Amino acid sequence: MSPNLSRRDLIRLAGAAAAAPVLSACAGAPPAPSAAAPGTFTVYWNAGHDYAAYRKVIAEFEQANKVKVNLQKYQWPDLRTRLLADFASGTVPDLVEEPGGWVQEFAISGNARSLQDFVDRDGGAMGFPADWQPVTVERNSYQGKVYGVQLHLTCNTLLYNKAMLREAGLEPPSTWEEFLAAARKLTKDGVYGVALNQDHTYVWPWLIQAGVTPYDPATGEIMGPREAAVEALQFQADLVHKHKVAPVPVSSTDYSGPQKLFSAGRAAMILTGPWDLDPIRKTSPDLELGVAPPLKHRTRATQAAGVSLFVPAKAARPELSWDFVKRVTAAEVERAATAETGMLMPRKSWAELSEVRSDPVTKVFADALAIAQDPSQQVRLTGQLGKWDEQLKVMYQQVLIQNQPAAEALAAFTRTAEGFLK
Amino acid sequence: MSVRTPRTLAGRYARTAYLFLLPAILFFAAFFYLPIGNVVATSLRTGPQADQWAGLGNYADALGDPAVRHSFLVTVAFAVMVVIGSIVLGLALALALDQPLRGRVVFRVLLLVPYLTSVAIVGLLWRNILDPELGVLNRVLAGLGLPGQQWLNTAPLLTIACVTLWQSVGYTMVLFLAGLQGIPETYHEAARIDGADAWRRFWRITLPLLAPTTLFVSVMAVISGLQAFGQAYIITNGGPGDATDLSVFHIFNVAFRTRDFGYSSAQSVLLLVVIVAFTLVQLRAGRRGEVTY
Amino acid sequence: MRRTLLYALLALAGLVTVLPLLYMVSLSLQTEAETLAADAVLVPDSPQWGNYAELFTRAPFGDFIVNSLVVAGAITLAHLLFDPLVGYVFAKFRFPLRNTLFVALLATLMVPFFVRMIPLYVLMANLGWLNTYQGLITPFLMDAFGIFLMRQFIQPIPDDLIHAARIDGASELRVYRSVILPQTRPALAVLGLFTFVFQWNEFLWPLVATTTPEMRTIPVGLTLFNQEYFTLWHLTAAGSVILFVPTAVLFVLTQRHFVRGIALTGLK
Numbered sequence: 001m002s003p004n005l006s007r008r009d010l011i012r013l014a015g016a017a018a019a020a021p022v023l024s025a026c027a028g029a030p031p032a033p034s035a036a037a038p039g040t041f042t043v044y045w046n047a048g049h050d051y052a053a054y055r056k057v058i059a060e061f062e063q064a065n066k067v068k069v070n071l072q073k074y075q076w077p078d079l080r081t082r083l084l085a086d087f088a089s090g091t092v093p094d095l096v097e098e099p100g101g102w103v104q105e106f107a108i109s110g111n112a113r114s115l116q117d118f119v120d121r122d123g124g125a126m127g128f129p130a131d132w133q134p135v136t137v138e139r140n141s142y143q144g145k146v147y148g149v150q151l152h153l154t155c156n157t158l159l160y161n162k163a164m165l166r167e168a169g170l171e172p173p174s175t176w177e178e179f180l181a182a183a184r185k186l187t188k189d190g191v192y193g194v195a196l197n198q199d200h201t202y203v204w205p206w207l208i209q210a211g212v213t214p215y216d217p218a219t220g221e222i223m224g225p226r227e228a229a230v231e232a233l234q235f236q237a238d239l240v241h242k243h244k245v246a247p248v249p250v251s252s253t254d255y256s257g258p259q260k261l262f263s264a265g266r267a268a269m270i271l272t273g274p275w276d277l278d279p280i281r282k283t284s285p286d287l288e289l290g291v292a293p294p295l296k297h298r299t300r301a302t303q304a305a306g307v308s309l310f311v312p313a314k315a316a317r318p319e320l321s322w323d324f325v326k327r328v329t330a331a332e333v334e335r336a337a338t339a340e341t342g343m344l345m346p347r348k349s350w351a352e353l354s355e356v357r358s359d360p361v362t363k364v365f366a367d368a369l370a371i372a373q374d375p376s377q378q379v380r381l382t383g384q385l386g387k388w389d390e391q392l393k394v395m396y397q398q399v400l401i402q403n404q405p406a407a408e409a410l411a412a413f414t415r416t417a418e419g420f421l422k
Numbered sequence: 423m424s425v426r427t428p429r430t431l432a433g434r435y436a437r438t439a440y441l442f443l444l445p446a447i448l449f450f451a452a453f454f455y456l457p458i459g460n461v462v463a464t465s466l467r468t469g470p471q472a473d474q475w476a477g478l479g480n481y482a483d484a485l486g487d488p489a490v491r492h493s494f495l496v497t498v499a500f501a502v503m504v505v506i507g508s509i510v511l512g513l514a515l516a517l518a519l520d521q522p523l524r525g526r527v528v529f530r531v532l533l534l535v536p537y538l539t540s541v542a543i544v545g546l547l548w549r550n551i552l553d554p555e556l557g558v559l560n561r562v563l564a565g566l567g568l569p570g571q572q573w574l575n576t577a578p579l580l581t582i583a584c585v586t587l588w589q590s591v592g593y594t595m596v597l598f599l600a601g602l603q604g605i606p607e608t609y610h611e612a613a614r615i616d617g618a619d620a621w622r623r624f625w626r627i628t629l630p631l632l633a634p635t636t637l638f639v640s641v642m643a644v645i646s647g648l649q650a651f652g653q654a655y656i657i658t659n660g661g662p663g664d665a666t667d668l669s670v671f672h673i674f675n676v677a678f679r680t681r682d683f684g685y686s687s688a689q690s691v692l693l694l695v696v697i698v699a700f701t702l703v704q705l706r707a708g709r710r711g712e713v714t715y
Numbered sequence: 716m717r718r719t720l721l722y723a724l725l726a727l728a729g730l731v732t733v734l735p736l737l738y739m740v741s742l743s744l745q746t747e748a749e750t751l752a753a754d755a756v757l758v759p760d761s762p763q764w765g766n767y768a769e770l771f772t773r774a775p776f777g778d779f780i781v782n783s784l785v786v787a788g789a790i791t792l793a794h795l796l797f798d799p800l801v802g803y804v805f806a807k808f809r810f811p812l813r814n815t816l817f818v819a820l821l822a823t824l825m826v827p828f829f830v831r832m833i834p835l836y837v838l839m840a841n842l843g844w845l846n847t848y849q850g851l852i853t854p855f856l857m858d859a860f861g862i863f864l865m866r867q868f869i870q871p872i873p874d875d876l877i878h879a880a881r882i883d884g885a886s887e888l889r890v891y892r893s894v895i896l897p898q899t900r901p902a903l904a905v906l907g908l909f910t911f912v913f914q915w916n917e918f919l920w921p922l923v924a925t926t927t928p929e930m931r932t933i934p935v936g937l938t939l940f941n942q943e944y945f946t947l948w949h950l951t952a953a954g955s956v957i958l959f960v961p962t963a964v965l966f967v968l969t970q971r972h973f974v975r976g977i978a979l980t981g982l983k
Contacts, residue, residue: 042926047938047939047940047941047942047943048941048943048944049943070926070927072926072927072928073928073939074922074938075941076943077678078938080678080679081678081829081919081922082923084677084678084681084833085832085833085836085923087471088833088836088837089833089836089837089840089841090840091840091845105681108470109470109471109681110471111470198661247555248575250552250553250554250572250574250575250662251574251575251578251658251659251660251661251662251663251665251666252549252657252658252659252661253655253656253657253659254549254946255944255945256944256945257553257555257556259945260556260751261555261556263751263752264556264752264754266555275943275944275945276944279751279945282747282748282751283748283751283752383470386675386679386680386681386682387680387682390679390680393659393660393661394661394663394664395663397661397662397663398663401575401661401662401663402575402662402663404663432809435808435809435810436808436809436810436811438808438887439804439808439810439813440810442800442801442803442804442887443801443804443816445797446797446801446857446862449797449856449857450823450857452838453835453853453854454823454826454831455823456834456838457835458831460834461826461830461831461834515725515728518721518724518725519725523718523721523722523725527967527970527971528729529725529726529728529729530970531963531966531967531970532728532729532732532733533728533729534966535732535733535736535959535963536732536735536736537912538912538959538962538963538966539736539739539955539958539959539962540916540918540934540955540958541916542918542934543739543951543955543958544735546946546951547735547736547738547739548735550755551738556754556755557755558738558755558757561754561755588731588732591732592732593909596905596908596909596970597864597905599901600868600901600902600904600905601868603901604868604871604901631871634867634868634870634871635867635868637867638863638864638867641821641863642824642863645821645825649827651827670827673827673830674827674829677829677830678829683833686830687830690826690827690830694822694825694826697825698818698821698822701818701821701825702818705818
């Protein structure tokens with residue numbers, strides 16, 4: 001190492017050390033170095049989404065743009081930790097896959113780049129937003145501008161064990177009343193009628209079906225109408241504690257509890273998304289899997305979920321990033337990824353594909369996508385989703401696991417939420 | 423420039439001491455105190471980029487925040503269980519395995535095995551084992567004709583404290599074992615000749631001479647007990663409800679889930695103050711307990 | 716009689732600590748379907764040794780192992796070099812601000828790492844040390860744990876020994892090397908073991924400080940075997956067994972240093 005270089009290192013060290021607080025220092029710092037060496041294109045990706053269909057896109061992208069793609073695979077919480085450190089240092093990746101909700105969060109905080117200019121230019125050719133389910137465009141926009149493009153679109157619906165329902169002489173339930181009646185009839189020694197998830201995000205389909213609006217920025221009302229929200233929460237708690245047709249969930253960072261019970265033939269019904277299909281088929285190839293539309297109470301609806309892509313504001317080559325987005329969300333890539341993994345996709349034209357229409361499982365999901373909503377959007381736009389989610393988790397588990405009366409827990413939740421949403 | 427030789431012996435030793443300390447002082451300044459200084463500076467700011475001045479607002483908020491208070495109480499309860507448990511069990515095991523037992527090497531290895539494994543893997547493993555419906559533990563209980571238990575729902579804090587103890591007791595044991603090696607055998611011999619029984623020898627010789635080790639173990643146990651994180655992060659996710667919302671887990675969520683670095687930094691500084699206070703009390707008590715022979 | 720009871724208790728304790736890890740070994744030899752089975756499989760039908768090979772085909776697992784060894788090894792050596800010296804100063808020297816400095820040192824243990832992580836990350840990014848060995852190693856060259864540990868173990872060494880050496884004209888460094896260090900062998904063994912184990916299992920810093928798969932350490936690399944909603948248990952467990960082996964070997968090698976030799980126990 002030349003003395004020259006080490007002196008520069010020292011100066012940089014001193015400079016970095018003097019910048020206090022470092023978190024806000026990047027604004028005044030000299031142009032930040034890109035995460036990657038020139039010629040490298042860095043993408044943060046979920047470790048579970050490394051599909052062959054996307055590998056093919058990456059190879060083509062590398063060929064066309066003469067770059068090497070550095071695909072960094074993470075679990076969601078790790079990816080987020082990583083990304084927040086990157087935002088603080090100004091060294092950012094070229095493209096990020098996110099689990100839903102981050103696009104608006106980072107648009108608000110100024111860390112995501114608006115893609116509106118690219119959409120204006122290329123949207124017609126690629127079919128964006130015309131070919132995307134409307135909910136996916138809305139949840140990736142902020143102040144009328146597009147900041148992200150949906151990659152996968154998923155939703156919750158009803159999975160049931162056909163043999164168990166047949167044996168009990170039941171049709172798949174369609175309403176809450178039918179669901180409860182079926183669960184009671186299906187519960188017997190060693191088998192639960194239904195298994196509920198410990199994770200609080202699974203509360204949303206119930207709340208939407210009950211007609212609850214999580215947050216109305218116009219009136220400031222939280223979880224209104226209140227009686228409907230209490231009813232939805234208490235209905236789930238009663239399945240566990242009163243009717244005893246569902247096991248008590250265990251708080252954890254894992255979502256697979258209900259799926260495991262279902263696979264083992266110890267739960268007849270679960271409410272979940274397409275992510276549980278693969279494990280069920282792998283562990284229980286003989287299980288007769290039925291998929292039914294989302295339940296109906298006041299309305300028939302479900303929660304939209306799934307991942308999107310966004311470009312960090314400080315990404316050095318947004319044109320390249322956008323090229324990647326276009327390629328990986330192309331209709332034929334969606335088709336290939338579905339053929340490979342069964343994943344559900346956000347294009348309207350995808351939902352009309354013959355292979356989607358002819359698959360009894362995928363078809364039900366595809367139809368449900370049209371009635372899928374993103375309920376936490378209004379909260380997200382306040383920038384307070386993090387606090388909201390922490391509180392919601394506590395409240396949901398107090399009701400579902402600890403059997404606290406729903407009205408009481410919900411009142412405490414809304415009081416706290418009023419505090420930080422103001 | 424010439425360095426004057428200090429006139430007194432004490433001065434010379436002080437100079438040597440600082441000379442030996444110099445690399446450490448530079449290292450800790452760069453990698454600990456500067457970052458910690460940044461944390462303090464950040465604690466006076468707010469917003470997702472921590473770029474808006476907040477003064478002491480974050481501190482005022484933290485002191486009045488029921489969730490912060492709750493998580494602190496949870497943490498203290500957890501730390502008390504883990505500190506007492508690991509000292510008592512660790513010392514007992516060390517004394518047992520310091521004796522000339524056949525096969526003690528095997529026992530030592532077995533008892534330290536959990537510590538050698540990462541917290542993340544231990545957490546995942548126990549999460550699976552403790553699952554009320556599908557876990558191995560309830561299957562074993564059922565095999566013995568006992569009713570299944572919902573450990574993580576009925577006694578979540580105690581359960582994760584036990585998992586922590588399970589993992590850390592071997593580590594405490596090793597520290598005590600090493601400490602026991604520093605006690606010259608002659609003391610025991612002399613006491614034996616004087617007719618002191620094992621119990622008396624333990625109280626009169628082993629325990630006082632083990633004081634530096636005990637101080638180290640208890641200071642470190644309090645520090646790590648009050649900073650427990652992995653168990654909540656991996657096993658319970660802070661639940662059910664907020665029953666295992668340990669302070670550091672809470673702070674992590676404020677920082678990386680809520681992205682309120684100002685608020686999380688203020689809470690870290692408050693936690694730092696609390697732990698320093700605990701440690702000072704222990705060091706003072708420890709100084710009184712130290713015996714020189 | 717008492718001895719039998721002691722054996723029984725120790726055997727029970729050993730069983731409790733080791734059974735969950737045997738379960739981990741069992742998981743590492745199961746098929747994916749067996750690991751997902753609702754009624755947990757305790758002993759696999761036929762052991763799937765191929766799981767271990769799969770680690771290396773699915774990810775650069777060999778790189779992970781090398782990286783882990785280099786990083787944890789270098790940090791451990793640094794600790795063995797620096798911690799006893801600093802611990803010795805705090806144990807045996809009188810100098811101004813000693814207690815203040817010591818408490819300030821201990822205070823560094825009281826801030827969770829992730830709180831310091833972002834400033835540290837920015838520092839490393841500015842140095843251009845991200846994704847390098849020096850970036851992974853440098854922030855951990857010493858810590859208060861090791862210094863405190865060594866101070867506590869050096870304290871009981873009689874001052875007379877030090878004075879005698881000084882009177883013999885030994886330099887300060889020589890006093891340290893020939894009087895102090897030989898007396899602290901059990902503590903050094905403990906320090907080396909614990910530092911290695913801690914760094915070997917460290918997750919957060921290698922996660923953020925590496926930017927290519929080839930620079931990851933084993934704990935970070937293991938997260939690749941998680942899918943979005945479920946874990947590939949057979950691979951995660953196999954990786955964990957590999958993760959476990961070096962620490963166990965190190966323990967077996969070092970443990971005799973902190974245990975009295977039988978000859979010295981006064982056994983009649």
